[in-house]
Amino acid sequence: MKRLLLAGVALSVASAASAADLRARPYPKAAPATVVxxxxxxxFYIGAMGGYGWDSGDASGGFGGGTIGYNWQFPGSQFVFGVEVDAAGASIKDSLTADIGGGVLATEELKIxxxxxVTGRAGFALDAALVYAKGGFAWANRKDSISVPALGVSLSDSQSHTGYTIGGGLEYLFTPNWSAKAEYMYTSLGSETYNxxxxxxxxxxxxxxxxxxGVNYHFR
Structure with missing residues (x-):
């Protein structure tokens, strides 16, 4: 009987020690996840672009050209700032033909x-998507011409106009280096004297x- 009692006491002590050991055993905590x-x-980026233009009258037409720019996005921020330069050849034009008397027709054409x-950009990035606004300096070369074929008359003059442009768009990185964009811009240019x-x-x-x-290639 004493042996059984001693055995029971020893078993109880051993069980208590084992439980204490289990309670004291440290477990490492998982490191917090880092969102990147x-x-x-x-x-830097370069690109090609094209589209359609129109004015408040009847002038309209297409254009195509290129873009170069630079973006800044600070780590941990969704705000993107940049500068961008673009230029395009265009055929945004309007023409009017009228009878100037005796069945003689004269045609005037206005063409950009x-x-x-040269603009600044400010945008908000949602990973691969960038919503942005932009604005700055703008220029255009416009030609005014008048022709009267029956009289062998052809007159023209070209002038460069300067002003401002403002607008915005959406750009999407479909690979880490390539993006596609869609953009609307309003441009207002000062007057010039034609001769x-x-x-x-x-x-x-x-x-x-x-x-x-347009599409842009981003240098990484």
């Missing part, structure tokens, strides 16, 4: 041959709208 953005927009801008055969006239303000799409 899958995309970063920082760096090229335009471009057609000695007749001088003021063009007035030139306002036009553009919608463009």
């Amino acid at each position: 953005a899958a995309y970063n927009w920082s760096g 041959n090229s335009f471009g801008s 057609l055969g000695g007749d001088l006239f003021d063009s007035g303000t030139i306002d036009f709208h553009t919608i463009k799409v």
Whole structure:
């Protein structure tokens, strides 16, 4: 009987010691997860773009050109800032033909041959998507021409106009190096004086709208 009692006491002590050991055993805590953005927009990029333009009158037409720029996105921030330069050849034009008497027809054509801008960009990145606004300096070269074929008359003058442009768009990185974009811009340019055969006239303000799409390659 004493042996059984001693055995029981020894078993109880051993069980208590084992439980205490289990309670005291340390377990390492898992390190907190670190969230890292899958995309970063920082760096230089170049691209090609094209689209359609129109003014408040009847002028309209297509254009195509190129883009170069640089983005800054600080680590841990979703805000993206940048500068961008673009230029395009264009055929945004309007023409009017009228009878100037005796069945003699005269045609006047107004055409934007090229335009471009130097702008700042500010956007908000959602990983691969960037929603942005942009604005800055704009220029365009416009040609005014008058022709009267029956009289062998052809007059023209070209002037460069400067002003501002403002708009915004959406850009999406479909690979780490390539993105596609869609963009709307409003451009307002100051007037210039045109000389057609000695007749001088003021063009007035030139306002036009553009919608463009493009692709950019980002250097990493």
